[in-house]
Amino acid sequence: MSPRxxxxxxxxxxxxxxxxxxxxxxxxxxxxxxxxHLSTYNAYQSLIRGGHIFLFMRVSDQKVYTHGDKMDMMLCxxxxxxxxxxxxxLPGSTVIYNAxxxxxxxxxxGVQMIGLPISDLTQSRNKLIQNTVAIGAVLAMLDVExxxxxxxxxxxxxxxxxxxxxxxxxxxxxxxxxxxxKFEPYSQxxxxxxxxxxxxxxxxxxxxxxASAGVKFYSAYPMSPATGVLHWMAMNxxxxxxxxxxxxxxxxxxxxTIGAAHAGARAMCATSGGGFALMTEAIxxxxxxxxxxxxxxxQRGGPSTGLPTKTEQADLWQALGASQGDFExxxxxxxSAIDAFxxxxxxxxxxxxxxxxxxxxxxxxxxEGHYSVDxxxxxxxxVIDRGALITEPAEANGYKRYEDTPSGISPRxxxxxxxxxxxxxxxxxxxxxxxxSDEFTDPLIRRKMxxxxxRKMSTVLDDVPxxxxxxxxxxxxxxxxxxxxxxxxxxxxxxxxxxxITANHLSVKWIIPFHTEAITEIVNSARKTIVxxxxxxxxxxxxxxxxxxxxxxxxxxxxxGEPFAPLHIVEGVIEHLGTETDVYVPDEALRA
Amino acid sequence: MxxxxxxxxxxxxxxxxxxxxxxxxxxxxxxxxGDFGVLNSLQRACAELGLRPHExxxxxxxxxxxxxxxxxxxxxxxxxxxxxxxxxxxxxMANHELNxxxxxxxxxxxxxxxxxxxxxxRKNVDLTYLVMxxxxxxxxxxxxxxxxxxxxxxxxxxxxNVETPLNPLTSAIMNGATxxxxxYSGDVRQLAQLVKGAIEHRxxxxxxxxxxxxxxNKDNDHPFFKxxxxxxxxxxxxxxxxxxxxxxxxxxxxxxxxxLFYQKTGVPTLDDREPVLKKGGPLATxxxxxxxxxxxxxxxxxx
Numbered sequence: 001m002s003p004r005x006x007x008x009x010x011x012x013x014x015x016x017x018x019x020x021x022x023x024x025x026x027x028x029x030x031x032x033x034x035x036x037h038l039s040t041y042n043a044y045q046s047l048i049r050g051g052h053i054f055l056f057m058r059v060s061d062q063k064v065y066t067h068g069d070k071m072d073m074m075l076c077x078x079x080x081x082x083x084x085x086x087x088x089x090l091p092g093s094t095v096i097y098n099a100x101x102x103x104x105x106x107x108x109x110g111v112q113m114i115g116l117p118i119s120d121l122t123q124s125r126n127k128l129i130q131n132t133v134a135i136g137a138v139l140a141m142l143d144v145e146x147x148x149x150x151x152x153x154x155x156x157x158x159x160x161x162x163x164x165x166x167x168x169x170x171x172x173x174x175x176x177x178x179x180x181x182k183f184e185p186y187s188q189x190x191x192x193x194x195x196x197x198x199x200x201x202x203x204x205x206x207x208x209x210x211a212s213a214g215v216k217f218y219s220a221y222p223m224s225p226a227t228g229v230l231h232w233m234a235m236n237x238x239x240x241x242x243x244x245x246x247x248x249x250x251x252x253x254x255x256x257t258i259g260a261a262h263a264g265a266r267a268m269c270a271t272s273g274g275g276f277a278l279m280t281e282a283i284x285x286x287x288x289x290x291x292x293x294x295x296x297x298x299q300r301g302g303p304s305t306g307l308p309t310k311t312e313q314a315d316l317w318q319a320l321g322a323s324q325g326d327f328e329x330x331x332x333x334x335x336s337a338i339d340a341f342x343x344x345x346x347x348x349x350x351x352x353x354x355x356x357x358x359x360x361x362x363x364x365x366x367x368e369g370h371y372s373v374d375x376x377x378x379x380x381x382x383v384i385d386r387g388a389l390i391t392e393p394a395e396a397n398g399y400k401r402y403e404d405t406p407s408g409i410s411p412r413x414x415x416x417x418x419x420x421x422x423x424x425x426x427x428x429x430x431x432x433x434x435x436x437s438d439e440f441t442d443p444l445i446r447r448k449m450x451x452x453x454x455r456k457m458s459t460v461l462d463d464v465p466x467x468x469x470x471x472x473x474x475x476x477x478x479x480x481x482x483x484x485x486x487x488x489x490x491x492x493x494x495x496x497x498x499x500x501i502t503a504n505h506l507s508v509k510w511i512i513p514f515h516t517e518a519i520t521e522i523v524n525s526a527r528k529t530i531v532x533x534x535x536x537x538x539x540x541x542x543x544x545x546x547x548x549x550x551x552x553x554x555x556x557x558x559x560x561g562e563p564f565a566p567l568h569i570v571e572g573v574i575e576h577l578g579t580e581t582d583v584y585v586p587d588e589a590l591r592a
Numbered sequence: 593m594x595x596x597x598x599x600x601x602x603x604x605x606x607x608x609x610x611x612x613x614x615x616x617x618x619x620x621x622x623x624x625x626g627d628f629g630v631l632n633s634l635q636r637a638c639a640e641l642g643l644r645p646h647e648x649x650x651x652x653x654x655x656x657x658x659x660x661x662x663x664x665x666x667x668x669x670x671x672x673x674x675x676x677x678x679x680x681x682x683x684x685m686a687n688h689e690l691n692x693x694x695x696x697x698x699x700x701x702x703x704x705x706x707x708x709x710x711x712x713x714r715k716n717v718d719l720t721y722l723v724m725x726x727x728x729x730x731x732x733x734x735x736x737x738x739x740x741x742x743x744x745x746x747x748x749x750x751x752x753n754v755e756t757p758l759n760p761l762t763s764a765i766m767n768g769a770t771x772x773x774x775x776y777s778g779d780v781r782q783l784a785q786l787v788k789g790a791i792e793h794r795x796x797x798x799x800x801x802x803x804x805x806x807x808x809n810k811d812n813d814h815p816f817f818k819x820x821x822x823x824x825x826x827x828x829x830x831x832x833x834x835x836x837x838x839x840x841x842x843x844x845x846x847x848x849x850x851x852l853f854y855q856k857t858g859v860p861t862l863d864d865r866e867p868v869l870k871k872g873g874p875l876a877t878x879x880x881x882x883x884x885x886x887x888x889x890x891x892x893x894x895x
Contacts, residue, residue, distance in 0.1 A: 263687040
């Protein structure tokens, strides 16, 4: 990858209700239409008014994997933002604020303070209008021609009428001209490439992955941070012929999904940890009834209600232990938005093949982050393989739903076909679905059916790629992560290399099936191994140890609700290399 | 009519009889269990309607009554405790051409599954809900249920039930069910006609069925019901009048009414209201994969 020539982080801070999303969206669209790469992260709270919202938008001419460590420009919509974050601004950076309502903090060396006299500039009483003035100032500082902003504002506000468009354009121009006249522009103008990019969130990516996989039934109960999947589905359902149901609770969601899947539709549902807990009994039901269904858990800070709007990777053991008894299942933790998009069709093919539930572990960081994406990188027509699915009627043929085949996979007839009448049951059952528990629980039948279901998974490991070691083989340090830490470890390694430390990266995505051999080989040939994960107890490490028997040299863990930034990991590695450290827990405030 | 298989238009098929819906499995209900009458009624109703076994799916939860799908020759799903309505809704939405009949008990349907009962009625999902109400938890050997009478002594209420029982009929009417009836398994002839009416009805139909537990409920046994049940039609009842229906449903004494309490026709069902089902047949059998047009729309919204 070529080095980033332009690498700029804009932050916007304020309280809920101040309309941070609007300038965020307008700026994001301007950036991606210029072909710039984008990664955003929004630190927010579970409330509709008040609190502190802080949006990071990192823009670059090259791919970015995280929202980064630094801030080049900060837009303060309230005093709180100024008070909280000014001390983290570095020389060369700029702070933009409403001079009418916000007191600038103590002067900082090399930090340019741009106070906008909002009332003078706008002659307006509309409180939200300060945001538009500020966008004008931001783009002036980045040397973007005003006509681009003018057309963005027109597009954004035209639904409210000409008057609103005119007012926004007028005040944006006032902010733009004022900043141009009075202040030093950012050291580099905003670049442009010839190819516009698209913009999506991780939840959009999950929903789109479902749509491309042929999902026809999606149900959910609203729960942060998974609700975005429901919103995307609801918005696009009619165009795509997908039925979307908001259900009374997640128990209903999961069971409805199973019903739709049994009828033959590809069906999925998404929730967060608490809703997933309610779904778990149904996941076991899909296991014993052998109905292919996909359950998505977008993890947030736990336990219980925990941190509704913060990120964590602490539901791994919940997924591993979801539902009572032994049953066949798949668990995957996508590493990024685009990986989530590609993973959904992949896991659908696998659950169809193996007739079992599949669980996808995303988290707030992936799901609610917004990213640029090149539309050409999106495979909207992935292979759809329904496995041993019978969809055509036949003469009566003695069909047994749970036939004890050599592979363990019993051809599955969809409900409603002539010639294949059968019952499916959550009680243990024989090949022909007869329940075995009612009169005489036949140990031989029980054993046969347990082994049949288990046997069908014997080929699954070949169907998912083994994790590979990224980076030089003989590096000083091997960083091991899973799921959403892929991007931040990748960028941490870029920084480590600059500091003369070589590191490589083992990112694990498939939890079940688990590539024990490949992982063992990589870990055994590493010089120093550190597991990085966004939880307190080292959930992935404990799982890896249970599957491989291996231990590692150190841990970097974060469980304060915020995601890792690259420097958190860099400092952790340095600490581990220099001293006897078992678990390094970075301070969130650690920034460039 | 709930079935979208047009009986009149297809080739004549041999007339089915009740025994065509008998599965190979002998029910393990106790001798004298009320559920036998319910099984018999559904078999008769399906035969009279000419539904083929593969056009029917029975969905149940857990409990004595929920063993029903195994004994009925049709597609069946024996699901989790309390969840039959949720599973059935998903099944019906993915294939609205199926005749979906939910067979459950009072504990499964009104207790642990109470939330789904409320919401499935509200949505007017085109399902037939047969609740074998024996006012006791039988499979767990006799504990109080949501429909056990006040004062009833059970293993979990050895000194008498202190709670008020739920009224399934008024609950269903208030929640938006569009066909609400009560049957008695001791009167298979009446019950079969109620079941037939429920299957034919487009919308959410509840039949609360007195299905006495001969083993664990000594309070509400056949003699109890035989002395009290009275057919609504014998007293003149207008089933379009929801207030009269509720009044009759609240009566519980020397006279306990059975029959069709309430029916409202012409209310759009969930599948009627669902724009995605307007054309293209059942979701389950539609072709998968996005068209170029659809892809263009999706990507366009991201730019």
